[in-house]
Amino acid sequence: NAGVTQTPKFRILKIGQSMTLQCTQDMNHNYMYWYRQDPGMGLKLIYYSVGAGITDKGEVPNGYNVSRSTTEDFPLRLELAAPSQTSVYFCASSSRAYEQYFGPGTRLTVT
């Protein structure tokens, strides 16, 4: 099993550009999550999903969008990138609303 995979690993965006961060899991988990991690801060939940077709906002959803058309995939869309979105983004999945398994992260810089 590959677990949770994320692409790309690194990306530099200009202010105002858009992009999609990809996340795929092969563990047949119903729950999937997107977090951002800033230096010296805890992980902040952006969006989560409890199953295909069902998504909900987390703590810091502004500037982001998600969709969940399949169990395996949970892409995160950034529209009109801003410097405040410079961060490391982690996708995670879990079989229940308990222990989560994380991907390797995407390091995003907006300049």
Next chain:
Amino acid sequence: EDQVTQSPEALRLQEGESSSLNCSYTVSGLRGLFWYRQDPGKGPEFLFTLYSAGEEKEKERLKATLTKKESFLHITAPKPEDSATYLCAVRYLGSGSEKLVFGKGTKLTVNP
């Protein structure tokens, strides 16, 4: 006020020098406390889940314990490969729905 506080922020140990990391929380309605290990440039790796006061879990040199308002991650005779940032997270019932909050982590360095 942070709901989950980890201390110390950073800890340096000599190889073999045992110590403990602390995770304290102020939330009510605990549904679980989780410990993760995060290596530089990688995603967090799940270690333990604790559900109720008095519960303990062990894995190699690590032992996690839980009381009513805090958890400890005890590291016995650490090795350099135990160097990492250790995160705790608390799942609780808040405003009618379950929430998960992460602490900021403790960066552990074990010198040979």
